[in-house]
Each structure stands twice: as C-alpha cells, then as structure tokens.
Amino acid sequence: xxxxxxxxxxxxxxxxxxxxxxxxxxxxxxxxxxxxxxxxxxxxxxxxxxxxxxxxxxxxxxxxxxxxxxxxxx
Amino acid sequence: xxxxxxxxxxxxxxxxxxxxxxxxxxxxxxxxxxxxxxxxxxxxxxxxxxxxxxxxxxxxxxxxxxxxxxxxxxxxxxxxxxxxxxxxxxxxxxxxxxxxxxxxxxxxxxxxxxxxxxxxxxxxxxxxxxxxxxxxxxxxxxxxxxxxxxxxxxxxxxxxxxxxxxxxxxxxxxxxxxxxxxxxxxxxxxxxxxxxxxxxxxxxxxxxxxxxxxxxxxxxxxxxxxxxxxxxxxxxxxxxxxxxxxxxxxxxxxxxxxxxxxxxxxxxxxxxxxxxxxxxxxxxxxxxxxxxxxxxxxxxxxxxxxxxxxxxxxxxxxxxxxxxxxxxxxxxxxxxxxxxxxxxxxxxxxxxxxxxxxxxxxxxxxxxxxxxxxxxxxxxxxxxxxxxxxxxxxxxxxxxxxxxxxxxxxxxxxxxxxxxxxxxxxxxxxxxxxxxxxxxxxxxxxxxxxxxxxxxxxxxxxxxxxxxxxxxxxxxxxxxxxxxxxxxxxxxxxxxxxxxxxxxxxxxxxxxxxxxxxxxxxxxxxxxxxxxxxxxxxxxxxxxxxxxxxxxxxxxxxxxxxxxxxxxxxxxxxxxxxxxxxxxxxxxxxxxxxxxxxxxxxxxxxxxxxxxxxxxxxxxxxxxxxxxxxxx
Numbered sequence: 001x002x003x004x005x006x007x008x009x010x011x012x013x014x015x016x017x018x019x020x021x022x023x024x025x026x027x028x029x030x031x032x033x034x035x036x037x038x039x040x041x042x043x044x045x046x047x048x049x050x051x052x053x054x055x056x057x058x059x060x061x062x063x064x065x066x067x068x069x070x071x072x073x074x
Numbered sequence: 075x076x077x078x079x080x081x082x083x084x085x086x087x088x089x090x091x092x093x094x095x096x097x098x099x100x101x102x103x104x105x106x107x108x109x110x111x112x113x114x115x116x117x118x119x120x121x122x123x124x125x126x127x128x129x130x131x132x133x134x135x136x137x138x139x140x141x142x143x144x145x146x147x148x149x150x151x152x153x154x155x156x157x158x159x160x161x162x163x164x165x166x167x168x169x170x171x172x173x174x175x176x177x178x179x180x181x182x183x184x185x186x187x188x189x190x191x192x193x194x195x196x197x198x199x200x201x202x203x204x205x206x207x208x209x210x211x212x213x214x215x216x217x218x219x220x221x222x223x224x225x226x227x228x229x230x231x232x233x234x235x236x237x238x239x240x241x242x243x244x245x246x247x248x249x250x251x252x253x254x255x256x257x258x259x260x261x262x263x264x265x266x267x268x269x270x271x272x273x274x275x276x277x278x279x280x281x282x283x284x285x286x287x288x289x290x291x292x293x294x295x296x297x298x299x300x301x302x303x304x305x306x307x308x309x310x311x312x313x314x315x316x317x318x319x320x321x322x323x324x325x326x327x328x329x330x331x332x333x334x335x336x337x338x339x340x341x342x343x344x345x346x347x348x349x350x351x352x353x354x355x356x357x358x359x360x361x362x363x364x365x366x367x368x369x370x371x372x373x374x375x376x377x378x379x380x381x382x383x384x385x386x387x388x389x390x391x392x393x394x395x396x397x398x399x400x401x402x403x404x405x406x407x408x409x410x411x412x413x414x415x416x417x418x419x420x421x422x423x424x425x426x427x428x429x430x431x432x433x434x435x436x437x438x439x440x441x442x443x444x445x446x447x448x449x450x451x452x453x454x455x456x457x458x459x460x461x462x463x464x465x466x467x468x469x470x471x472x473x474x475x476x477x478x479x480x481x482x483x484x485x486x487x488x489x490x491x492x493x494x495x496x497x498x499x500x501x502x503x504x505x506x507x508x509x510x511x512x513x514x515x516x517x518x519x520x521x522x523x524x525x526x527x528x529x530x531x532x533x534x535x536x537x538x539x540x541x542x543x544x545x546x547x548x549x550x551x552x553x554x555x556x557x558x559x560x561x562x563x564x565x566x567x568x569x570x571x572x573x574x575x576x577x578x579x580x581x582x583x584x585x586x587x588x589x590x591x592x593x594x595x596x597x598x599x600x601x602x603x604x605x606x607x608x609x610x611x612x613x614x615x616x617x618x619x620x621x622x623x624x625x626x627x628x629x630x631x632x633x634x635x636x637x638x639x640x641x642x643x644x645x646x647x648x649x650x651x652x653x654x655x656x657x658x659x660x661x662x663x664x665x666x667x668x669x670x671x672x673x674x675x676x677x678x679x680x681x682x683x684x685x686x687x688x689x690x691x692x693x694x695x696x697x698x699x700x701x702x703x704x705x706x
Contacts, residue, residue, distance in 0.1 A: 020247065021134070025495055027250045028129035030165040040278065041285045047383050050285065050498065055162050055274050057498040059379045064495065 001072055003037075003065035004049070011038040012070030014053075019067045026068075030056030037070070075148065077141065077173070078157035079166050080127030081372075081499040083185045085109075086215040087157055088124040089511055091225070098515055106140045107413065115225040129165075131172045132246055134495075135416040145173070153179050153231055155224075160184040160197060160212070161273075163265060167257045168250070171238040174208070179233045183224060184212045194269030202264045207236040216505055277372075277500040284376050294380055298399055301364050305403045306434075309356040316356070320349035339536060347532025350608045351525045351668070357434070358407045358520050359513050361400050365411055366512040368396075372499040374414070382494060388476050389483025391420040391494075398424070398475065401431035402468070406524050406672050410516060413676070419488035423479050425676055426686055429669055430475040432468045432661060435609040439660050440464055442613055445632050446648045471661050474693070527671040531607040539578040539604070546575040566618075573618050578603060592659065592695070593652035593702040595640055605665045612660075651705035655698040663694035 006012060014035050017023035031037060031053050040057070041050040047062035078084045088096070092111030109124040125144060126137035133139040145154070154173055158166035163184075173180055184197065203210045209227050213220030239256055243249040283289050324341050331337040368374050378392030385394055393415045400408035405428045412428070415421040432440075444463050452459040541547075550571045554564060573579055574597075582600035589599055601615040613631075620634035638647040664670065670683040677683070 022495075023247050024130070024132045024250060025134050027247065027254065028132065028165075028168055029495065029497060030162070032254055033251060041281070041379075043285075043379060043383055044287055045383050048379060048494065050281075050379060052278075054164075055271055056165060057274075057277075057500075059375065059382075059494070059496045059498060061382070061494050 001070055003039075003051070003060075003068040003070055004046070004062050006039045006070070006072065008039055008042055010072060011036060012072045013037075015069040015071055017068050019064070022064050022067055029058055030054060031058070036073070075145070075152060075154050076122065076124045076157055077145065077154060077169065078127060078183075079129055079159065079162075079169065080497060082127070082157045082159045082166065083215045084124060084127060084157045086505055086508055087183070087185065087213070087221075088122065089508060090215055090218055090221050091122055094511075096511075098519075106137055113225070115229055118229045120225075120228060128169065130168050130250070131176075132250075136418060137416060145178070146176070148178070151179075153181065153228060155181050155183055155228070157183045157185055160186050160190045161193065161195070161271070163197070164254075164257055164261050167261065168253055170206075171253045171257065174206075174236060174238045175242075177235075179231065180208050181224075181227055181231065182206065182208055182210045184210060185215050187212045187220070188214045188217065189273055192273065193271050194267075196266040196268070198264040198266070202260075205260055205264070207234050273500050273502075277498075280501055281376065281498070284373070285379060290376075290380055294377060298395070301361075302399060302402060304364070305357050305360050305400075309360055309403075312356040313353055316353045317349070320345065320352070324349075338540065339533070342540075343533045343536030344529060346536075347529045347607065348525075350532070350611075351521065351528050354404050354406075354434075355517055355521070357403045359517055361403055361407050362411070362513045362516045363509060365396055365400070366509045367504045369414070370502075370504040370508060372501045375496055375498050378494075378496055379498070388479040389420060389423045389486075390479055391415045391417060391424070394420065394424040397428055398431060401428040401433060404433050404435070405429040405431070405666070405669050406520060407516060409669070409672050409676055410519060417488075417494075419483075419486055422486065422677065422682065423482045425673055426482060426682065427475040427479045429664055429666070429686070429690065430471050430478060430662065432471040433609075433666075435666065436467075436660055438610045438613045439605075440467055440657065442616065442631065442635075443653050443657050443660075446635055447650050447653045467657060467661055470658075474662065478689070478693075523675055524668040524672055528607060528668045531667045535578065535604055535607050535611075537577075538581070539573055539576045541577055542572070542575045543577070543580075547572055550575065569618050570620065573600065573615075591702070592698040593649070593655045593706065595642075595647060597638075598656065602659075602663075602665075605660075606667050608668070609660065609665055649706070651702050654705055655702035658701045659694045659698040661694075662690055662697055664690035 001012070003012070014031060014033055014037060016033070017026060027033075031051075035053050037051050037053040039049060039051055043049070048059050049062065049065055050057070050059055052058075076084050076088055088109060088111065091113050093113075095113065096109055096111030098107050098109055106126055110122065111124075112119065112121045114120070123144075125141045128138040128141045131142050131145070133142050148154075156166075156170045156173060158170065170180065170182060184199075190197065197212075199210050199212060209231065211220055211224045211227050213224060215221075239249075239252050241252065243252065284293065324345050327345065328337055328341045331340065368377070374393065374396075377395060380392065381395050382392035385392055390398075394412070397408040397412045400411060408428050408431075409425050412421050412424045415424060440463075444460050448459050448463060550568060554568050578600050579596070581603055582596040582598075585599045585602075586594075586596040589602070594602075597619045600619065601612045604611045604615045616635065617631055620631065620638065635648050636646075639645060640647045664687045670687065673683045673686060674680060
C-alpha cells in the first residue's frame, strides 16, 4: 500500500521509499525506514498531504507519496 | 560559519552575535543570500557567515547545494558551528555527523533549551560531549542566553580528531541509515523525557483550523485582504508626509540656490526622482513587516500547503501568492520577496509575471484616463462605472499574469526536479528583532538598488526634456517676452512649447508613426517615454504638455485633454478607442526601469529583464492595437 492511499488520521510504518532522491530527502527530514508516520491533513484534490513522524512534521506532494510503501496500522 | 537545519533559530543566533554589524550579499553565481557579519570578544575579532539551512549534505535545492559547496571549500581553521534544535535532536544530528566525518572542527550548539525545559525534557550535556567528542553549548537565542558562553567557546576552541561512523557505504541511503542508527542509540542514552511535547501539540491544534478545508482558505484570503488594505491605508499618512516634505524641500532648494541650470537639475531632476522612490518606502516597509512576521511565526509553510495544488498548474509555487499580491503595491519588493521560493523555475516565473499585476503607480494613470471617457456619476446597476472599470483593469492584469505563467511553464526548461517536501515548523511568536532587521535590510536594498536606477533615469529624462537643438528654446522665450501678461498661464504655455521642442519631444515625434495604429499621437509618445522613470510621471508629463500649470489640478487637466485634437485629423484625440487603448497599454507594458533593475539583480542575468521588456511590450502593443481597432 502506498502513502497516498491513507486517509486522514491513519498511520503506517514506512517500508520502502522507491525514489532515491526522495528517500535521501525524507530520511534527512526525520522520516526513516521502519518509522511510524501519520496522515494529519489532506488538501482538497488529495494533494498535497501533511504527515508527521514523531515530532517531524512535513508537507508532501501526492506524486511523491505514491513512491512511499507503507504497512498500515490500526 | 553557522550551519544547521532550517527553523533552528540560526538567524536569531546570527543576529545575536553580530547585531547591526552584518550585511547581506550574494554567493557567487547564484541568487542565494549570504549573510556575513562580525563580533568582538576579549580582543578577538571573529567573522561569521550564516549559511542557508540544510537537512544533510545530500543537497536537494540550490540553497542546500550552496551550503555544501561552501562547506567543502573552507580552510582548515574555519570553525563550523552546527546549530541544532534541542527538541528534535536525532534529526538535527545527521548533518552534524556528516560534517564531523569531513574532518572539520565543530562546535555543537543546542538551541531552544527553553522549549526543552517547558516540555520537561532533559539532555545530559556532559555525557553527550564525551560521546560526540566536541564542545556543546546550550543556548536560547531568542532570550540571548548562553551567547557569551558560546563566544568563549569559539575563542578557546581546540580541535579533537574524531569520526562518527567508520564504515562508509557508497550508497547514500545505506550510509544515511547507518548514521541514523548510531544517532538513535546515542541520543537515547542522553535524552530524558519527563513530559509531553507541549508546543508540538499546540501547533497541531492550531493547524486543525489553519489547514481546514473551508476555514483554512477563509482565514487565508481574509488575511490577504487585510494586508492589501493595510498597505494602502496605513501607508497613506506617511506617504502624504513624505510628499509634503519633498514639495517643501524642492521649494526650499529652488529658492536657496541661484537660478540656472544646476538649480533646475537638482530640483526637477534629482530631487523629483528621489521623491518618487522615497514615497514608496512606507508601503514597502509595511509589506515586508507582514511577510517577515508570517514567515517567522511559521504560517507561510501552511500557505504553501493550501495554495500549492492550484498554483502548480501555472508553474508557480504556493509561496508565490504573497509576491503576487504584494505586486499590487509595488512589484519591486514583491520580486525581492520571491527569494523564499526554492525552486528556480517557479521563482523565475513568479518574477517574470509579477509586474503584470497592476501596481500603485498605475492608479494615477488609470484615474486620469478613465475620467476622460466615463464621468463620475455613471453607473451600471448598483455599481459606479468608474470603479468597475478600475476593477476590470486589475482583473485583467491578474488574469494575464496567470496566463503568462502558464505559457512560461510550458516553455522554460528546468533540470531541477520540483521538490516540494516542506517542513511545517511549530508555531511561535514572531521574534521582533529579526523582523525589524529584515525590514531594514529590504528597505535598504530598495532604496539603493532601485533608487540608483530611478535617479539615473530621472536625470536622463530631465536632460532630454530641458534641452533642445539649436536656439529653439531662446526663440520660444523671446516670443513670449513680448507679451504683457506674465502669469501662471503664460509660464505654462512656455513650458509646454519647450517640452515639444526638446529632445524628448523629438523622440515623441519620431515614434509617432509606430504608435499611430494604437490611436496615439506624439504627445502621448512623449508621455510613454517619460513613464520609463516611473509610470505615474505620465500625469505630470500630460499636465506640462497641455500647459496645465498645476498637475494636481485634475479637473483642469481633464478639460484640456477632452478638448485636445489630433494634429493631423483635427478630430477629438481622446476618444473611447484611444483612451481604452492607452489604458490597456499601461496595464501590460513594462515601463518601470527600476523594476527591470531589480529583476536583473534577482535573476543574475541580463537575459530575463530583456525577455520581460519584449514579451510585455509585445503584449501591450498588440492588445492596445486590438482594442483600438475594436472601438474605432
């Protein structure tokens, strides 16, 4: 399942990031492989998305979110 | 050298260290601000450079590339100060670990210690110092705590060789994960959490409203409207003061100096030009105050979130909104404000289309011209027709800006992938010292960079309109010296004839064949030329041409213009067709030389200002031609 498929307030564990440039960027911003992330808010037209992981809080575009594989958690 | 993640209070620290001993320059070859300054501590004279914030040495934007290049090219003695947010230590240490492994001397500064305490967290600094093998200085930049200790640490620094990770991997992702794993263990050993992350929770609560599907946008547009209004109404009082001040000054100088060329040059050339720039300072100061406060509190990132989807269609960025709205005051500070847009292409497009938004200088032009074809009482339903026309012109500017942006998006090639992964900082009260310094800095840039150009052009135009070939001026004066009446009206007539005969007049007559299809005559031609100094000069030029002694007397100007006849056809000059055509020309044409100067500065090349003049000029010419053809 990819990040763009999560709804608001749902969480997931980051499995893999399919784009190398994106991966480096996300790792450096605190979104690490194996970390837990949560969808805080989705903009109208489902793009962009606000996500958090710990105290790291960022905005990411839908196209990039499609490259993030996650395991959803209840 | 100060380096660190964005939003760690690096700028506040820089300001604390250097105070007013700082200046803003450019990193060579790129348009990224380079802030440098200095401070003295016990006979040590220390230079400080503030580098743009970056998350790691794997760069993702021009800002980050600049930081990486600068860092790698420093000498061995240059001390690197890594500024970290104590409340987000794990992430902040990634950059630190990379710098240590470059063999650079480092001091780690832990900022935001006050937040740490508020959340009831603790860091065992002594233990961390041993583990990281470098000096650590806790500070609170906002309250100026720990700054002296930092200065002490800088001056007494002794380098300790150390390395962070020993196995490097060629794959950057693997290497980063290695670092992260080590950092996790390290921080867990020194960080104690005794409470909740209060500021973070508060931020999320606020964001519930700020990013709400409905309320978020309402708040944003309400805020924009407020800023728009504020720029015009709050600035009007100081602007009037400046205006009166300059009138007084011009009057004083012209009476104090002996009559003659120098007097004329200073009063009508230099002072007039200067007055034209200084009067915009209140608007610019208010604009940058708002921008700076919104950035400092963290709200701007949310604006990017709200507006990104729509603006992306036009090749713009969420952060383009503020420059575009600010252009309605003056495009110059707006273009300067586009620096916050990281992506090169999006920033360029914003700069290229901002001048299409109708700025305050166009208002006097719109007012005079609209009054020629529509009287004040006319209305369309409930709405005043004059007001509707003005709104229509503004709307036209706005729509053309979006359309041009869309076209440029398709044409301009960019190698940079549009990365839009943006951090949402926690909300905080604005740091007023930072805001103040920011306003000061931007006003200085406006006055000196734009100012230089405006004064230069004003002087050139003054020369062009004050001199004529041969003895033409003397002939005009002798013609009138025979008349008995020596009053304001005669003076005005003399001025008008002189302007006609001057070099400026000759230029106007020369371009007349080119502007005839648009419905203009050579007098309008002169006004188009003088508008290059500043658009509102149009009114003053018209007043002189139609020998209205006092340009503020708009009623008289209107009468004269309505009675004006085309010198060839003998018919009324300012018909609906000509007037509308002229209005449209002013909506689109790139006339303000000062704006071009700033675009040159901000894009670091002569190519873009030239393209701007050409595309906007073409747009103006063909639209005016179209309008004239339709209405005549």
